[in-house]
Amino acid sequence: MEPARLSARALACRRGERVLFRGLSFDLSAGEALHVAGPNGCGKTSLLRVLAGLLRPFAGEVSREGAMALVDGRLALDDHLPLGRALAFWGRLDGHDQHLDRLGLAPLADVPVRYLSTGQKKRAAIARLAGQNAPIWLLDEPLNGLDTDAVALVEAMVADHTGAGGVAIIASHQPFRLAAARRLHLPDHAA
Numbered sequence: 001m002e003p004a005r006l007s008a009r010a011l012a013c014r015r016g017e018r019v020l021f022r023g024l025s026f027d028l029s030a031g032e033a034l035h036v037a038g039p040n041g042c043g044k045t046s047l048l049r050v051l052a053g054l055l056r057p058f059a060g061e062v063s064r065e066g067a068m069a070l071v072d073g074r075l076a077l078d079d080h081l082p083l084g085r086a087l088a089f090w091g092r093l094d095g096h097d098q099h100l101d102r103l104g105l106a107p108l109a110d111v112p113v114r115y116l117s118t119g120q121k122k123r124a125a126i127a128r129l130a131g132q133n134a135p136i137w138l139l140d141e142p143l144n145g146l147d148t149d150a151v152a153l154v155e156a157m158v159a160d161h162t163g164a165g166g167v168a169i170i171a172s173h174q175p176f177r178l179a180a181a182r183r184l185h186l187p188d189h190a191a
């Protein structure tokens with residue numbers, strides 16, 4: 001895996017008229033993970049979008065080494081295509097193993113994406129993530145809709161990723177079992 005590092009310096013984020021957090025700093029290097037916790041609306045998704053470069057910080061800066069991949073509530077798969085073809089489209093571009101068998105997706109190859117259940121869609125999003133082979137994973141509520149076995153599987157995949165030298169940020173109000181993860185309680189940085 002290519003080298004990975006992700007840092008935030010004195011980060012602040014404003015949505016509309018409200019500053020959600022300020023003075024947020026962290027450094028993550030190869031093999032490290034951060035669990036960003038806090039209740040609905042505290043700014044977890046906004047933080048991930050700032051880190052991904054999709055939202056401009058109100059103050060502070062983000063620096064990184066290595067490519068990033070983001071999993072959030074949006075599934076970047078064509079709704080009308082069967083899952084197998086939708087994932088194959090990205091597979092050709094990304095060029096890495098999507099772990100379809102491990103994620104239990106192989107039997108769903110012929111099912112149109114729009115017919116998939118919430119948990120199946122989330123597993124498809126994780127497959128796309130795995131296929132990107134990016135060293136930095138940004139995961140927004142990655143366990144939403146997953147059953148107990150799939151939760152354990154995704155936790156194991158993130159552990160494998162950090163074990164191989166990747167970096168992971170998990171934004172979730174749910175517990176996420178990952179021995180290497182530090183915890184950041186976002187409301188502690190409320191403005």
Ligand SMILES: Nc1ncnc2c1ncn2[C@@H]1O[C@H](COP(=O)(O)OP(=O)(O)OP(=O)(O)O)[C@@H](O)[C@H]1O
Pocket residue numbers: 015016017020038039040041042043044045046047173
């Ligand atoms: N485009 C926007 N303009 C104004 N306010 C916004 C915008 N997007 C989000 N917000 C507000 O910013 C706050 C933080 O939203 P965000 O989605 O980052 O929270 P969150 O911690 O991820 O919540 P959840 O746990 O419910 O997903 C919320 O009060 C939300 O209404």
